[in-house]
Amino acid sequence: AQSVTQPDIHITVSEGASLELRCNYSYGATPYLFWYVQSPGQGLQLLLKYFSGDTLVQGIKGFEAEFKRSQSSFNLRKPSVHWSDAAEYFCAVDLNDYKLSFGAGTTVTVRA
Amino acid sequence: DAGVTQSPTHLIKTRGQQVTLRCSPISGHKSVSWYQQVLGQGPQFIFQYYEKEERGRGNFPDRFSARQFPNYSSELNVNALLLGDSALYLCASSLAPSTDTQYFGPGTRLTVL
Numbered sequence: 160a161q162s163v164t165q166p167d168i169h170i171t172v173s174e175g176a177s178l179e180l181r182c183n184y185s186y187g188a189t190p191y192l193f194w195y196v197q198s199p200g201q202g203l204q205l206l207l208k209y210f211s212g213d214t215l216v217q218g219i220k221g222f223e224a225e226f227k228r229s230q231s232s233f234n235l236r237k238p239s240v241h242w243s244d245a246a247e248y249f250c251a252v253d254l255n256d257y258k259l260s261f262g263a264g265t266t267v268t269v270r271a
Numbered sequence: 272d273a274g275v276t277q278s279p280t281h282l283i284k285t286r287g288q289q290v291t292l293r294c295s296p297i298s299g300h301k302s303v304s305w306y307q308q309v310l311g312q313g314p315q316f317i318f319q320y321y322e323k324e325e326r327g328r329g330n331f332p333d334r335f336s337a338r339q340f341p342n343y344s345s346e347l348n349v350n351a352l353l354l355g356d357s358a359l360y361l362c363a364s365s366l367a368p369s370t371d372t373q374y375f376g377p378g379t380r381l382t383v384l
Contacts (some may be wrong), residue, residue, distance in 0.1 A: 163313075195375070202275075202361055203314070203375040249313050258304065258327055259363075259373060261313030 163252050165262035172240050173270050180235040180265050182250030191253040192233040194224055197264075198246045206248075209233060220244070245269045273298065275364050275376035283382045284352050292347045292379045296364030302326075303345040304373060305337060306361040314361055320345055321368045349381075357383045 164183045172178050184190060191210050195203040207218025214226040224235045233250060247266050251259040276295045284290050296303050302321040306314035316329040320339035339345045343364075349356055359380050363373035 193372075200380075202277075202377040203363075205372060205374065208372055251313075258316035258319060258329065259306075259314075260316070263313050 163250055163260055163262040165248075165250055165265050167265045168263070169266045169268065171268040171270060174242055175239050178235075178237045178240045178244070178267065180248050180250075180267070182233045182235065182262060184231050184233070184250075184252050186231075186252065189226075189228060192224075192226060193251040193253070193259065194218065194222070194233075194235045195249045195251060195261075196220075196246050197249065203249065206235070240267075240269055242269045242271070275362055275374055277360075277362050277376040277379050279379060280377070281380045281382075283384065285384050286352055286354060288352050288383075289348065289350045290352060290381060292349075292360050292362075292381070294345045294347070294362030294364075294376060296343050296345070296362075297374055300364035300366055300374075301343050302365045302368045302371070303339055303343065304363045304365070305345070305347045306363065306375075307331070308359040308361055308378070309355075310358070317347070319368055326368050352383045354383050357381060 162185050193208045194206040206222050207216050209216045209226045216224050222237050247264045249264045250262045278293045304319040305317040308314040318337045319327040323339045334350045337347045359378040361378045362376045365371040365373045
């Protein structure tokens with residue numbers, strides 16, 4: 160069975176510090192990979208996606224993610240967080256079927 | 272350009288009632304998917320429709336149904352509401368099903384009392 164794991168439920172980071180959110184998936188082949196962000200009471204906004212090719216993917220708002228096949232990981236990074244980055248972040252996979260499977264999410268708190 | 276729109280924004284129902292949620296996809300998108308997001312969890316897939324045909328269904332009871340109209344908008348219906356149906360219901364649209372990127376609407380917050 161396929162699954163998406165986000166090991167960190169909650170991360171607190173200081174404004175201006177770097178951020179890394181972890182995502183692991185279990186699947187035999189390489190899935191299509193996504194990171195979405197959700198602000199309180201809002202829908203999901205796509206940050207970036209990986210389908211194939213270069214394993215380092217650039218997204219919006221200064222985020223990037225790196226696909227590592229050997230580790231079945233697709234971790235999200237940002238070099239310097241802003242207070243507006245406080246939100247919930249979801250990793251999702253598309254296993255070449257009709258649906259996205261989401262992780263449980265990581266809540267990011269930014270302290271001044 | 273308008274994104275995915277959903278109505279209503281919020282809804283309060285009582286147990287046993289029925290509810291209809293509506294979704295309008297991004298112009299040109301022919302595929303609509305529905306997800307349920309219970310508080311504190313990631314979204315769970317409910318349905319996907321493409322060209323008015325159901326393409327996929329998640330692990331939800333038959334109380335949940337949906338349809339897609341000729342203009343590609345969609346409705347999600349839930350009958351015999353239970354307290355556990357309280358959630359944020361998200362609609363996503365894409366040009367085509369499967370590997371194409373899904374863009375999400377703001378959601379409808381359903382509270383069942």
